[in-house]
Amino acid sequence: MLLSGAAAFVYFGLTHLIRGDDFSFSRTLITCLAYIGLVPWKRFSQKHIYYVFVISSIFCGLNAGYEYVVMDIKRVGIATNPIPYALYCSLLALVSIHLAITSNDRLLKGLAVLGAVMACCALLLTDVRGVILFFPFVAVFLAMKSIDATPRKIVAIVVIASLSVVCSYAVFKTKIDQRIARTLHEVELVEQGKVRTSIGIRFALWQFGMETIKDDVLLGIGDEKLEQGIKDLPNHRVSKQPHLHSQYLDTLARFGVVGLLLLTAFIVSSLLTITDNKKLLWNVSPLRASIVLMIVVAATTDVPFHHTHMVYLFTVLVGVLIMIEGRDEERNSDSLR
Incomplete structure (x- = not known):
């Protein structure tokens, strides 16, 4: 890299x-x-780095809630831009989902679940169609790759994902219905040769x-x-x-x-x-693969690397994950000697 x-x-x-x-x-x-190259990552506790990730996810939700409720902004992400902010939230949500599945630390697991929920809520409040559409599929891919994918576990993941989508729709029904109606209207206008949407x-x-x-x-x-x-x-x-x-x-x-x-x-x-x-x-770790997949699909309808804060997030996030995973591999190899 x-x-x-x-x-x-x-x-x-x-x-x-x-x-x-x-x-x-x-x-x-x-x-x-x-x-990435100069910071002595070995001096940082792996658990503390994970806590930074999940707390960041939680603050995504808090920031979105503040903009939506207090500032009365109906499409959150005003500090940057709703579209890259949606991708920002989706990447942090993926990290939280992965830690919620794989962590053995109860406190970290609980915060990761909260972080995943908060970041997903923030994602929905951005009203960004492309990222919202792709995210559930990438999240399911991550979940399946993060566990031993037995038939029973695959069914459980699909059921949990389906229930999550249904619950999200129930909570944000009005906003989602409005967005769907607006999208259908835009498609009709495009078919009529009008490209102002x-x-x-x-x-x-x-x-x-x-x-x-x-x-x-x-x-x-x-x-x-x-x-x-x-x-x-x-x-x-x-x-x-x-x-x-x-x-x-x-x-x-x-x-x-x-x-x-x-x-x-x-x-x-x-x-x-x-x-x-x-x-x-x-x-290929499941988490890094999911982050790359999310970037790749989002890049079809947006320009993630046109926004410098997305360059920071992707590069530093993936780079730190590589450092952490490399540390785990060294420990595993030492234990086998």
């Missing part, structure tokens, strides 16, 4: 120096890599992106040209958008195939490890 991250930093940093592309991603990435704007941006990619497939056209091209689009609501609302299309248009391959390598490298014999092997 450090090597692929460094390679991404060099490439995206060069595009900043050569043609003036935005430096935010590169700056944030190298800061996170330095943080959220779905229509995305379709228009994706179409423009696919045409723009052809201008420079290898290295992309850069930030300035892409953003100017979006501003020149005739639809006023489309022209106000800062990106293409798809990480894959946006990265291809800005940085070409080279940029997309480096970004993909950085994401996937969190599931790889280099052995003492310098061999590259898959080292």
